[in-house]
Amino acid sequence: MTTLTVRLPDDKHSRLKALAYHKKISLNKLIEELSTQALAEFDSEIRFKALAASGNIQSGLNILDQLDKHFES
Numbered sequence: 825m826t827t828l829t830v831r832l833p834d835d836k837h838s839r840l841k842a843l844a845y846h847k848k849i850s851l852n853k854l855i856e857e858l859s860t861q862a863l864a865e866f867d868s869e870i871r872f873k874a875l876a877a878s879g880n881i882q883s884g885l886n887i888l889d890q891l892d893k894h895f896e897s
Contacts, residue, residue: 830855840854840855
């Protein structure tokens with residue numbers, strides 16, 4: 825396991841401590857959870873972009889047109 829030192833403004837540190845207290849977890853666990861969430865969002869974005877790059881633009885536009893027609897009625 826790695827140790828990471830992060831410099832934060834005092835007010836942000838206080839707010840994070842309050843959030844951790846509210847969630848009944850340690851500040852360390854809160855930072856771990858927040859970093860896990862950020863990484864999951866990043867992984868989803870990368871996966872979406874890779875799928876989009878390998879897709880067919882016209883097929884995608886046709887699907888969007890079908891959705892528009894479906895929700896117009």
